[in-house]
Structure formats: structure tokens, C-alpha cells
Amino acid sequence: MSGFTRGFLGRRRSTDPRLPPGQYDAGDDWPVLTAEVTPGIRPQEWTMTVDGIVETPTTWSWDEAHTLPASEYHGDIHCVTTWSKLGTSFGGVSVDVLLDAAKPRPEATHVMASSSTGYTTNLPLDDVRGGKAWVVWTHEGRSLPTEHGGPVRLLVPHLYFWKSAKWVSRLTLMDHDEPGFWERNGYHDHGDPWTEQRYQGD
């Protein structure tokens, strides 16, 4: 259908160049969207593992992860449900640091991120390295709230936010792509907000 919608004027036109197409600025809101029961994970029980097609499968405890070089993201996040949160910040460690320790083998092309709930999401390896992805435990200077993935979530802010797995505990390197949870359930395999890769077929 190419015509316009009768009588629709639109109120929220924004010229903010930070907003991808079809997104609106949620302002100070940060909606919670999760498909499963929120787990109660104590930081001291949490571990982060990088395994799969790597030279050195590696696991970090909470304390060990906090000894890694700190890294922050300042910028925007975009949810497939059309809200964006602009000018926010997260703190933790760059995924590059974790990958440097585990040493992906040359044939590794993709990553499956897994959470303690069983949630999974798949990503091309090149989307989580080169300063594009973090494992974070603070939001705007405070501990990451449980409902937003605390104590620790993945942060891949250049893709729709379902790729930023809450309660992340594992990155598994793979030599092929395979769909994660939402990717099996109708959502796009890659999820680039700037080209509106929302659902399968986009």
C-alpha cells in the first residue's frame, strides 16, 4: 500500500538525527520488555564465559570481571517496539577485552549470546568486536536494575535492543549463524535499526 492514511497528521516528527526511522524518543522512560520470569541473580553467583570456537575458553567471576579495563558507552539505544532512549550511558567492559582473552579461532564468524534464563540471541562476530559491544553492570552510574538485565547484560547498541541480552552469562563463538530466541520467533536475524530490520523478511 503506497497511499497515505486518511486523516493522519502525525505529531512526533523529529529532526533529531539520532532517531532511526520509525522510532520515537521515549525521553526519560525506559520500558521493560522481557519474555520470561525475571531471575534473581546474585552478583557473586554470576559468571561470564566465552567459549566455542576459541583458543582459550575463559570464565570470569563478578570480581574478576571488575578487574578488567573499565569501558563506558555513551549514546542511544533502540527497541524494536519503536522507542529509543537517547543520550544514555552504561559501564562495564568491552567485549573486545573478553574476546582478546579467549582468542577466537580464524573460522569463527558468529556469536550466540546466552542468558541464565535460557534466552539466546545470535550476532555476527563483527558486530560485537571493534568497540561495538559491551558487557555492562551499570546504567548512568548506578547498578543495572534487575528488570533491565542486572546484574549484567550484553550491550550492542547499534542493533535493536533484543540483541543486548539481559542477564548474559555466555558468548559462544560459532563458525556459522543460527537463530536465537526472538530470531526463531519472527524477528530479524540481524536487527539494524537504521535499515528497520525488525521482522523476518525485512
Added chain:
Amino acid sequence: MLLRDVPAPIGGWRTAVVAGVAHPAPDAVALRLDVADRVVHLPGQHYVVRLRADDGYVASRSYSVASAPADPQVELYVDRFPDGEVSTYLADVVEVGDSLEVRGPIGGWFVWDGTTLALAIGGGSGVVPLVSMLRHATGAGAMDLLRLAVSARSAEVLPYATELVAAGSLVAVTRDPGESVPPPARPVGRLTAADLAPLVMPGATSFVCGSARFAEAVSGLLVGLGVEPSTVRVERFGPSG
């Protein structure tokens, strides 16, 4: 969360013609749509509605389907938010005969095919996908598989209240018992573990839909009652304009 594939239908963009506009609750609209070349949904799935201004500006939002798969039309229920650009258009401007761009069905997780035991719990407009489940179960003679509990501020603002009550749903009213419906069967207040305990069934999948706060509270009650977290499917949402 169980990591098993749920075969659910997925539909692309379609043109829908509005066949009915109703206001089943204050600040809400239910749209009946004739969807060309429609892909039949499963209860629990949603549609995206996309509005397009004449300068090319677009806005889209997701809405749960209230109708049963066997219904020849798709019924969407929309809460009207005063500042919402999509919900106010759908509630105030749309007329029978208008065309809308829609996409669906979408979502393969919060779905029930009517063949397994299910406990469905909804708050506010979170009852909408449950109404699709209810209508499907009724049509398929499968109401023995489905138990329902719903919650709203008052019976007046509970979507599809009459239909839910008639189906035997537990109804919790949290503020105002209202006057235009039968008196509440339980004290005013939020759903409690005591409400839900008699509804829990071994082997059932629980479907919890509502605001983030509601979903958090109810899923916590279920886990507290011994329900395995991996059998609880949650759909959280916030206001979407």
C-alpha cells in the same frame, strides 16, 4: 525459559479495511479489520499498525489480537493515550471503510494453540491476548484446558469484562468495584497467591500479560507457588502512544 521452537505463523504487510469501530471501555477502541490475503494467527500474537502522513512520515505500534483465529476478521484492541499519536488516531479518527497498513501476525513465544493446559493471567489491556485464547478455546470446545485470571482498576475499564466473567475468569478489581456489573466476588485488591493457588495446574504453561509491574508481581507469585519459571511466558508492555 524453554528453548524449543514454537511454530507460529508470520505475516507480512497487508492492507486492512476497517469493518467495525467500537469503544468497549473508556479511552479504548476495538477495531474490526478485514485483512486482505490474511495469515491466520494463533491466540497471543500481535499485529503492527502503520500510519503514514501525506509527507511520508510514518508511525507504527503493536497491538494484540483479541479475535479468535477462526474469526474471519481481525480484532485489535487499543488503549487510547491522550498524548499518543497512533492511539488517538485509531480511537478518534478511524472510521468504517478506512484502509490501514497492518503487519502480522507476529510473535512466536506468547502463543497458545488451544491443545495444551494453560493458565492465562492478564492485567488491564494485557487481557486482550487472553481474550483471543478464550474465544479460541470456546470455539474449539477446549475451555477445560484454559484457566483465566484478570485484574483491572475497575470493572468498567477491564476490556471485555462481560465476556471474561461469563467464561468464569477470576476477576480482581484493584480500586473501584463499580456499580454497573455484578458485585465483585472477592475483596478489592491485587491478585494474590491465594487467588492463583487454586488455578495452578501441573503441566500447564502460564501466560502472563500486562504492565511491567503487573507481570513482575504475577510471575513472582507463580514461582512462589512452585511453578517452574521455564513454563511461564511473559508479555510485558508499557504505554505506547
